[in-house]
Amino acid sequence: MPDGWSRPLDAGQLADRRTDIEFSIPLCELPRLARELVQDDGSARGTASFVREQGLAIVDLVVEARPRLICQRCMRPMSWPVASRTRVAIVGDAPHADRVAPEFETVIAPGGRITVGELVEEELLLGLPIVPLHADEKACGVAVDDEPDEETQKPFAGLAELLKRSP
Numbered sequence: 184m185p186d187g188w189s190r191p192l193d194a195g196q197l198a199d200r201r202t203d204i205e206f207s208i209p210l211c212e213l214p215r216l217a218r219e220l221v222q223d224d225g226s227a228r229g230t231a232s233f234v235r236e237q238g239l240a241i242v243d244l245v246v247e248a249r250p251r252l253i254c255q256r257c258m259r260p261m262s263w264p265v266a267s268r269t270r271v272a273i274v275g276d277a278p279h280a281d282r283v284a285p286e287f288e289t290v291i292a293p294g295g296r297i298t299v300g301e302l303v304e305e306e307l308l309l310g311l312p313i314v315p316l317h318a319d320e321k322a323c324g325v326a327v328d329d330e331p332d333e334e335t336q337k338p339f340a341g342l343a344e345l346l347k348r349s350p
């Protein structure tokens with residue numbers, strides 16, 4: 184199902200059918216998240232499993248991603264690996280949200296319709312640090328090269344472009 188993550192889905196129906204949706208979403212296609220990133224490469228991968236519990240449509244959301252942010256100490260890119268598992272209750276309006284058990288996160292979706300992309304974006308945004316910093320000060324100022332699996336990066340390609348344009 185290509186781009187299934189971007190289609191509005193009826194959460195209740197999927198829950199009744201116990202549907203699993205696997206996704207791989209380019210981070211650049213999640214607009215609110217993309218604003219926070221240094222580079223818009225990479226994707227969020229995982230599974231959204233819909234189930235019915237306590238009369239509610241629940242999404243068991245497993246997501247992994249490696250967004251890149253700017254370290255606020257050295258102003259260089261850093262990876263921020265996210266691997267999370269969340270249980271989200273999809274409800275149609277605020278009064279229903281008040282009745283959701285505390286073990287679930289709650290998403291209010293008018294008509295019970297949501298896209299998997301919205302759920303994933305929300306989850307990733309919640310996982311981002313308010314002030315990104317390399318965990319170890321020694322890592323500051325060092326180019327991000329600890330990810331052998333990732334494609335070659337050109338963190339300064341944009342900078343070179345900018346310099347070229349300077350008078």
Ligand SMILES: [Zn+2]
Nearest residue numbers: 254257317323
């Ligand atoms: Zn740093």
